[in-house]
Amino acid sequence: MSNSEQSFYVKNCALAATATGERASSLLELRDKLVLIDEGCIYFHFWGARMTHQIVHTQHHNDFARWVHEQLHDHVLGERLSIIDPTEFDSLELLRQELVEAVERRLDDYQIMLWTKKEDRFHFVSSTIIVFESTLTIGNPDALLQVVPKLAPGSIYYHFIDARARTPERVDDFSVWLKQFGAKYDPLVEEIQSIDPYFLTLPQVKEELIQVINKFFKG
Amino acid sequence: MANLLELYKAVVGEDIIYELSQLARVLKGIKIVHINSTKVGGGVAEILSTMVQLTTSLGIETSWEVIEGSPEFFECTKQFHNAIQGYKSTILNPHHLKVYEDTNRSNADQFRAVIENADVVFVHDPQPAALISSFPNRKNKWVWRCHIDASDPNRATWKYLRNYIRQYDASIFSLVDFVQPMPHPIYLIPPSIDPLSEKNIELTPEQVQGVYSRFNIDPNRPVILQVSRFDSFKDPLGVIEAYSLAKKFKHGIQLVLAGGGAPDDPEGEKVLSAVKALAENDPDIHVLFLPSDSHRTINALQRAADIVLQKSLKEGFGLTVTEALWKGKCVIGGNCGGIRLQVINHHTGFVVNTPEGAAERIRFLLQTPHVMKEMGENGRRFVHDNFLTTRHLRDYLSLIISLIKPTNRRIEIHKIGLT
Numbered sequence: 001m002s003n004s005e006q007s008f009y010v011k012n013c014a015l016a017a018t019a020t021g022e023r024a025s026s027l028l029e030l031r032d033k034l035v036l037i038d039e040g041c042i043y044f045h046f047w048g049a050r051m052t053h054q055i056v057h058t059q060h061h062n063d064f065a066r067w068v069h070e071q072l073h074d075h076v077l078g079e080r081l082s083i084i085d086p087t088e089f090d091s092l093e094l095l096r097q098e099l100v101e102a103v104e105r106r107l108d109d110y111q112i113m114l115w116t117k118k119e120d121r122f123h124f125v126s127s128t129i130i131v132f133e134s135t136l137t138i139g140n141p142d143a144l145l146q147v148v149p150k151l152a153p154g155s156i157y158y159h160f161i162d163a164r165a166r167t168p169e170r171v172d173d174f175s176v177w178l179k180q181f182g183a184k185y186d187p188l189v190e191e192i193q194s195i196d197p198y199f200l201t202l203p204q205v206k207e208e209l210i211q212v213i214n215k216f217f218k219g
Numbered sequence: 220m221a222n223l224l225e226l227y228k229a230v231v232g233e234d235i236i237y238e239l240s241q242l243a244r245v246l247k248g249i250k251i252v253h254i255n256s257t258k259v260g261g262g263v264a265e266i267l268s269t270m271v272q273l274t275t276s277l278g279i280e281t282s283w284e285v286i287e288g289s290p291e292f293f294e295c296t297k298q299f300h301n302a303i304q305g306y307k308s309t310i311l312n313p314h315h316l317k318v319y320e321d322t323n324r325s326n327a328d329q330f331r332a333v334i335e336n337a338d339v340v341f342v343h344d345p346q347p348a349a350l351i352s353s354f355p356n357r358k359n360k361w362v363w364r365c366h367i368d369a370s371d372p373n374r375a376t377w378k379y380l381r382n383y384i385r386q387y388d389a390s391i392f393s394l395v396d397f398v399q400p401m402p403h404p405i406y407l408i409p410p411s412i413d414p415l416s417e418k419n420i421e422l423t424p425e426q427v428q429g430v431y432s433r434f435n436i437d438p439n440r441p442v443i444l445q446v447s448r449f450d451s452f453k454d455p456l457g458v459i460e461a462y463s464l465a466k467k468f469k470h471g472i473q474l475v476l477a478g479g480g481a482p483d484d485p486e487g488e489k490v491l492s493a494v495k496a497l498a499e500n501d502p503d504i505h506v507l508f509l510p511s512d513s514h515r516t517i518n519a520l521q522r523a524a525d526i527v528l529q530k531s532l533k534e535g536f537g538l539t540v541t542e543a544l545w546k547g548k549c550v551i552g553g554n555c556g557g558i559r560l561q562v563i564n565h566h567t568g569f570v571v572n573t574p575e576g577a578a579e580r581i582r583f584l585l586q587t588p589h590v591m592k593e594m595g596e597n598g599r600r601f602v603h604d605n606f607l608t609t610r611h612l613r614d615y616l617s618l619i620i621s622l623i624k625p626t627n628r629r630i631e632i633h634k635i636g637l638t
Binding site: 012014015016017018019021039040043052119123125126127128129130131132133134135150151152153154155201202203 | 233234235237238241242245392395396398400404405406407408555600604605613614616617618620621624627628629630631632
């Protein structure tokens with residue numbers, strides 16, 4: 001492999017969030033909309049919201065789980081939806097089916113239908129991700145030390161969060177790239193993969209990355 | 220202009236400015252024009268002033284035009300504004316509507332060259348919304364930016380304005396809750412605060428401490444602050460009630476209600492009188508009716524406060540909350556509008572529904588200063604990551620790219636440049 005083939009070309013991204021106008025006020029409505037809604041909404045409410053104004057909610061890792069918990073006060077379904085790991089599904093369509101299945105199973109338990117107030121409805125949001133090249137390149141693993149501290153939040157999102165939805169391995173791009181350099185970097189790969197992005201904001205993910213890289217190279 | 224980027228870099232961080240530069244390089248060569256109805260005063264003008272300078276400093280040619288109109292025109296658009304925000308008894312006056320349409324037509328003629336020369340035209344709020352009708356053969360992209368809460372508008376007014384807005388290529392709302400359906404993409408872009416403005420710039424300890432003596436506030440006792448117009452939707456009477464309930468347990472607390480109001484607003488005068496009447500027997504309640512340009516004073520008051528309240532009953536985005544969070548203050552806010560987006564229970568503050576709820580949270584925070592400090596730090600970080608001008612600009616640039624490129628959920632730009 002030539003040097004240029006081994007280089008990691010850092011990309012950056014931005015997200016344009018769009019309202020679909022679709023809303024749900026009950027679990028039944030949520031199910032009905034989930035069946036029909038554009039896949040972009042599934043992506044946004046699992047992944048994309050991380051690039052918008054939302055904070056990381058440690059209890060619920062996707063917007064569906066949080067709404068069910070906080071607005072419908074259905075804590076059982078909230079926990080079930082929260083544990084769904086989107087990286088286990090090969091497509092957004094399969095992820096959608098899992099969501100629908102979980103909601104329908106819960107609907108079977110319901111004796112009465114829970115509703116929310118008008119201002120607490122679930123709003124389905126979709127998004128367009130815009131991926132563009134940065135001027136940063138990582139030539140070899142050692143260069144991670146210099147380049148990672150320079151990464152913008154959009155680059156962290158693209159290579160660390162979006163990668164899990166985009167790559168066949170369902171892991172971050174850094175791990176996949178490091179694999180080509182042999183077993184020497186396996187401990188670093190393991191450390192990077194053990195960063196759980198569901199509990200961290202993008203700046204926090206970057207800090208964790210810097211820490212594990214520093215630890216690996218500087219001891 | 221490059222110096223401006225350096226100034227922002229010092230506040231928001233090098234990575235954020237670098238990210239903006241990368242995005243701007245993709246759009247190099249395009250021309251943007253913003254159109255609104257005032258160059259000074261009000262949140263929209265403040266945002267645009269910074270936005271235009273920043274966009275220009277990133278190498279994107281950006282201009283800002285302000286439409287002109289008679290007092291009758293602005294009377295009409297003020298009615299539009301109130302009606303969109305839910306004032307139900309608005310009756311559209313045919314004469315006013317003619318003034319509105321004529322004024323937009325004459326402004327379109329005045330700005331025709333600059334508008335036709337732009338690739339993207341951002342039109343802010345209802346005042347200039349009808350400009351689009353004067354450009355039937357337009358080739359550029361038109362975006363209508365709604366800065367107000369349109370979730371429950373007066374139907375007749377909305378029906379009238381919708382006929383113009385639906386002609387745009389896209390619209391922008393601040394919150395998903397504020398959205399009205401449209402036959403074009405609706406982008407969600409929250410507003411922002413400018414960390415370098417008079418309202419938010421860092422102050423010296425002396426500048427902050429100056430407000431204690433100026434307003435006769437005891438620096439050694441806790442200060443609870445609400446900054447807002449004297450308006451019943453901001454619930455200043457509820458704030459006094461919350462303070463009184465909390466004072467039963469925390470005897471030393473002081474309350475500062477700081478704000479202004481339009482001199483011709485009869486409702487505001489009534490609310491201010493009621494507030495003064497309720498406060499007159501308590502020397503620890505300070506009612507400050509400040510001029511509209513008291514930005515530094517408000518800045519210092521926010522920094523001097525221990526807890527900031529925004530106990531609104533109805534609210535747009537609530538930029539006073541953003542300002543307080545940016546200053547590291549824990550916020551207790553009413554359960555409405557954009558406050559719900561910014562005040563996250565146990566993280567950046569507390570959302571409450573009643574004066575009783577607010578009182579309970581005041582007591583809790585004063586009893587646990589370490590929690591208050593931690594939440595204050597969370598709030599500042601939260602605003603840094605989400606609600607500064609730089610994020611606002613990034614969202615605008617993203618929108619432009621997604622409008623110019625064919626619609627797709629994933630746009631990959633492999634080379635710098637759109638072609």
